[in-house]
Amino acid sequence: MDELRIRSGDDVVRVRQQVRMAAADNGLSLVDQTKLVTAASELARNTLVHGGGGAARVEIVKSANGRTGVKLSFTDEGPGIDDIDLALTDGWSTGAGLGLGLSGARRLVDEFELISKPGTGTSVVVVKWSR
């Protein structure tokens, strides 16, 4: 699937809609769809607010045991994250938020990978598998 640009609040809404469609089309339950779309919303907002904009990619993946999953990748070329462990701590925030975006998103998905270095941007890849 094409990359979705994240440059505005409207783009965040569009990412949510694309993720919802992909999740519904690939057998995720309503609760799992809601969890994945919520995680996508947090991560897309991070890309916009902290990364200065970037892109999202939605892919369908298959596991070795035949399960279908929805994989989301969010990339930006922003300032990056100094201390990833700290950034993933509940309640820790650089902005005015609750500090639940990143840590909460991680709890809502099955797989979560965050790669970031100061000065090189941030990439977050998550997967939610159908049950």
Next chain:
Amino acid sequence: MERVPILKIGRTLFVSIQIDLQDDTVMRLQEDLADELAATGARGVIIDITGVEIVDSFIGRMLTTIGSVSRLFDAETVIVGMRPAVAITLTELGLTLSGVRTALNAEKGLEILNGRP
């Protein structure tokens, strides 16, 4: 940017969110509600989220803030119509919506507000 309408019925403000909320719309609603509370002296706010597919940390914070702001205007906020999948997701996300009441539907929300002395 879309705006969420606010209806005043008696001493209650009603907000029914029927659109896919983007952050600017959320901020605007917060401001509009504060203005309405100040202008009308309403005693209660009912926010119907039946049509809301997801509540992420930003929207959750908005709901909590509206609860706090309305209390400063001597009004109580009740969130009604939360979808089951949203409730499960919110809990897992770690959001408790402290400071706002919740009710199953608008009717029960009104009962809460009308039960006030």
